[in-house]
Amino acid sequence: MNKTILAEIISVGTELLLGEIIDTNAAFLAEKLRDKGIFVYRKSTVGDNILRLTTAIKEAMQRADLIIIGGGLGPTEDDMTREAIASVVNEKPFIDDQLFENLRQMFVARGREMTENNHKQAWLIESAIALPNPVGTAAGWFVTFDEKMIVALPGPPHELKKMWHEQVESRLPISDQFIYHRTIHTAGIGESDLAARIGQFTNMESPGIGTYARNSGVDVRIAAVAPSIEQAKAIADSVIMEIEAILAPWIFGYDDETLVSAIMKQLTAAGQTFSCVESVTGGNLAAEITDCPGISSCFKGSLTAYTNDVKIRAGVAEELIREHGVVSEQVVLAMAETARKMFNADWGLATTGVAGPDGLEGKKPGTAWIAVVGPNLEWSQLVDWPGSRQMVKNRICRIVFQSFFKLLKEAKCR
Amino acid sequence: MNKTILAEIISVGTELLLGEIIDTNAAFLAEKLRDKGIFVYRKSTVGDNILRLTTAIKEAMQRADLIIIGGGLGPTEDDMTREAIASVVNEKPFIDDQLFENLRQMFVARGREMTENNHKQAWLIESAIALPNPVGTAAGWFVTFDEKMIVALPGPPHELKKMWHEQVESRLPISDQFIYHRTIHTAGIGESDLAARIGQFTNMESPGIGTYARNSGVDVRIAAVAPSIEQAKAIADSVIMEIEAILAPWIFGYDDETLVSAIMKQLTAAGQTFSCVESVTGGNLAAEITDCPGISSCFKGSLTAYTNDVKIRAGVAEELIREHGVVSEQVVLAMAETARKMFNADWGLATTGVAGPDGLEGKKPGTAWIAVVGPNLEWSQLVDWPGSRQMVKNRICRIVFQSFFKLLKEAKCR
Numbered sequence: 001m002n003k004t005i006l007a008e009i010i011s012v013g014t015e016l017l018l019g020e021i022i023d024t025n026a027a028f029l030a031e032k033l034r035d036k037g038i039f040v041y042r043k044s045t046v047g048d049n050i051l052r053l054t055t056a057i058k059e060a061m062q063r064a065d066l067i068i069i070g071g072g073l074g075p076t077e078d079d080m081t082r083e084a085i086a087s088v089v090n091e092k093p094f095i096d097d098q099l100f101e102n103l104r105q106m107f108v109a110r111g112r113e114m115t116e117n118n119h120k121q122a123w124l125i126e127s128a129i130a131l132p133n134p135v136g137t138a139a140g141w142f143v144t145f146d147e148k149m150i151v152a153l154p155g156p157p158h159e160l161k162k163m164w165h166e167q168v169e170s171r172l173p174i175s176d177q178f179i180y181h182r183t184i185h186t187a188g189i190g191e192s193d194l195a196a197r198i199g200q201f202t203n204m205e206s207p208g209i210g211t212y213a214r215n216s217g218v219d220v221r222i223a224a225v226a227p228s229i230e231q232a233k234a235i236a237d238s239v240i241m242e243i244e245a246i247l248a249p250w251i252f253g254y255d256d257e258t259l260v261s262a263i264m265k266q267l268t269a270a271g272q273t274f275s276c277v278e279s280v281t282g283g284n285l286a287a288e289i290t291d292c293p294g295i296s297s298c299f300k301g302s303l304t305a306y307t308n309d310v311k312i313r314a315g316v317a318e319e320l321i322r323e324h325g326v327v328s329e330q331v332v333l334a335m336a337e338t339a340r341k342m343f344n345a346d347w348g349l350a351t352t353g354v355a356g357p358d359g360l361e362g363k364k365p366g367t368a369w370i371a372v373v374g375p376n377l378e379w380s381q382l383v384d385w386p387g388s389r390q391m392v393k394n395r396i397c398r399i400v401f402q403s404f405f406k407l408l409k410e411a412k413c414r
Numbered sequence: 415m416n417k418t419i420l421a422e423i424i425s426v427g428t429e430l431l432l433g434e435i436i437d438t439n440a441a442f443l444a445e446k447l448r449d450k451g452i453f454v455y456r457k458s459t460v461g462d463n464i465l466r467l468t469t470a471i472k473e474a475m476q477r478a479d480l481i482i483i484g485g486g487l488g489p490t491e492d493d494m495t496r497e498a499i500a501s502v503v504n505e506k507p508f509i510d511d512q513l514f515e516n517l518r519q520m521f522v523a524r525g526r527e528m529t530e531n532n533h534k535q536a537w538l539i540e541s542a543i544a545l546p547n548p549v550g551t552a553a554g555w556f557v558t559f560d561e562k563m564i565v566a567l568p569g570p571p572h573e574l575k576k577m578w579h580e581q582v583e584s585r586l587p588i589s590d591q592f593i594y595h596r597t598i599h600t601a602g603i604g605e606s607d608l609a610a611r612i613g614q615f616t617n618m619e620s621p622g623i624g625t626y627a628r629n630s631g632v633d634v635r636i637a638a639v640a641p642s643i644e645q646a647k648a649i650a651d652s653v654i655m656e657i658e659a660i661l662a663p664w665i666f667g668y669d670d671e672t673l674v675s676a677i678m679k680q681l682t683a684a685g686q687t688f689s690c691v692e693s694v695t696g697g698n699l700a701a702e703i704t705d706c707p708g709i710s711s712c713f714k715g716s717l718t719a720y721t722n723d724v725k726i727r728a729g730v731a732e733e734l735i736r737e738h739g740v741v742s743e744q745v746v747l748a749m750a751e752t753a754r755k756m757f758n759a760d761w762g763l764a765t766t767g768v769a770g771p772d773g774l775e776g777k778k779p780g781t782a783w784i785a786v787v788g789p790n791l792e793w794s795q796l797v798d799w800p801g802s803r804q805m806v807k808n809r810i811c812r813i814v815f816q817s818f819f820k821l822l823k824e825a826k827c828r
Contacts (some may be wrong), residue, residue: 018444019442077616196492213570283698290718307715
């Protein structure tokens with residue numbers, strides 16, 4: 001008989017309910033729990049309020065075996081997680097000598113004064129063991145109570161992640177079930193069209209198949225649960241090959257692969273390099289490209305040319321800008337060619353357009369020209385998709401990467 | 415007697431519980447509700463499961479007046495939000511002729527085939543009015559039931575945001591309470607130190623004062639609630655000036671201001687410009703700089719020089735790289751000077767280092783040199799802070815912007 005372990009995640013912080021920050025911890029924890037074969041039943045966010053937090057913990061304990069709480073371990077009075085857990089398990093917190101000494105030394109090492117506020121960061125209760133925090137003042141708690149586990153971790157993402165790996169993972173209950181999953185990334189096909197094409201598989205009980213519309217395109221996720229990872233993989237693999245055959249024209253990668261890593265694969269196989277001259281995307285192309293480990297094997301660099309003067313100095317003919325405007329097909333092609341020459345690369349990508357909020361040359365925010373120039377190839381496209389400044393930049397990057405990937409694929413087939 | 419309106423946000427999607435995507439909708443909705451004087455009591459995330467979603471909606475309705483549901487309106491069988499709401503209000507969905515016709519025309523316009531799957535995107539129930547979706551196939555629902563309101567919006571963030579502004583905001587109940595809030599951004603002081611310095615204010619009942627550790631530094635948020643926005647502002651203002659006086663050395667901005675917008679303010683006041691040559695940050699400096707509206711008034715551009723060859727062509731002396739290594743103080747200063755010359759700017763910023771996962775020149779990932787060079791000023795610093803590739807890039811950007819802001823502030827005072 002298999003034991004399914006159910007978990008809930010509680011994020012604590014009024015700022016999360018005010019929309020001031022985006023909760024990245026919950027996604028991290030959910031992914032890590034999934035990889036351990038632990039199912040997340042629900043995620044909740046509550047404010048810095050002892051009563052609401054206590055209620056949320058009690059409710060979660062009725063549904064789940066394991067409660068992970070992120071946040072509320074800071075030194076200030078609105079950090080209430082310790083108080084809430086102590087109340088749920090009905091124990092009285094005390095100052096732990098070892099935690100207090102660690103804390104004192106940390107303040108000495110940083111040359112900062114330890115305030116009265118910080119004392120509660122040395123609290124502990126009988127049912128808890130302390131989880132040391134090597135990068136901050138907030139120690140975590142690992143509580144075992146009433147056959148349930150409660151884990152409390154500090155809110156800053158780099159502290160939470162480090163402590164998860166070093167302190168929490170090894171203490172988790174071991175699931176008798178394993179999840180095998182694979183995500184297929186596609187671009188250039190709509191979700192309902194894709195779903196209809198693989199309709200004969202999406203109704204199956206196992207493996208479970210879901211489709212998700214993402215920025216990069218539509219993802220298909222295939223997941224199977226079984227008593228061993230090998231069995232789970234076998235169940236998933238039985239349909240993965242069939243789905244691949246159907247979606248082949250649109251697939252660009254799997255799992256952690258991105259459009260950029262797919263582009264890198266193609267370029268390194270061909271022994272080619274690329275570079276960019278960016279205007280409207282303002283460095284976003286380069287930033288996303290350089291997020292990809294190993295990209296220096298084929299990426300030479302990017303020029304963000306934010307004034308006409310910089311574009312002209314780099315090699316774009318002044319007459320082109322004067323005659324056609326800076327947001328024009330002629331200029332974007334000249335920019336892509338400049339990228340090739342300036343960086344001595346095989347392929348050049350370029351963007352020019354209006355990010356907003358103001359217009360330019362009588363053109364609306366969201367209007368942009370993009371280009372890809374390579375050996376024996378010149379390609380350009382007009383993009384017209386209004387939105388906020390960040391949305392415009394991100395979408396143009398998406399279209400550039402999708403187009404470049406497609407052009408590389410086609411070039412290979414010729 | 416004031417009526418406080420309480421809201422809850424429910425995000426729907428198994429992918430959110432699997433940690434595959436980060437929930438940005440919930441933060442957007444929370445912020446918008448706050449601005450309307452509506453208090454968010456709790457946020458929850460549930461999977462694509464009719465029973466769990468129905469339970470979550472029922473629970474939320476016991477605590478709140480207004481339930482906003484994001485996601486689960488897609489065309490596929492695991493999109494269950496319509497079914498769940500219909501079950502909660504005990505009504506039977508029917509196909510709405512107008513919605514069906516809109517949907518049909520949208521598919522015609524896109525040259526795509528409408529599948530059987532899509533039919534449920536034309537569903538409606540008696541208690542709901544349809545909220546048109548101008549950018550996607552999933553219409554929203556606005557349900558009035560049992561003196562409560564339930565709003566269902568599609569999950570893709572650009573659809574949800576557009577429909578919120580165009581369809582939902584004007585239909586929300588009007589709160590008799592108003593929240594005035596102001597956020598003070600600081601850099602260079604730790605949270606507990608800051609909290610101790612303003613300790614006499616943080617215990618007050620009203621305004622409420624919270625401190626939050628962010629990437630950019632520590633934020634102080636002052637919020638007051640009153641029957642009019644003027645009264646709320648007066649309550650908040652009473653302490654804001656005193657807090658400002660205490661924290662003056664560390665304050666760089668307020669509310670929507672960022673380190674980059676604070677830098678822009680200083681530079682435009684001085685009539686100066688800036689530019690970058692980036693290696694380890696790989697375009698992230700430029701991308702973050704160009705997120706700031708109006709930045710073209712002082713930002714000329716950035717070169718992402720991802721190979722030594724590109725750095726040398728741009729103007730960095732080859733001997734410096736050979737003698738000191740590319741991750742060195744000598745090279746980063748030469749890069750910053752190159753930024754000034756190449757872009758004809760007053761200030762040049764530069765970064766060179768190891769983003770990882772592999773080391774370089776015997777140096778570990780996270781090791782980097784950063785520099786700021788300006789009129790009569792040369793500044794550089796060694797950074798050594800290991801982490802993932804993205805973390806390394808982001809942190810180096812943070813330190814560059816903090817340092818540049820501080821140097822500009824000091825230059826002004828001299």
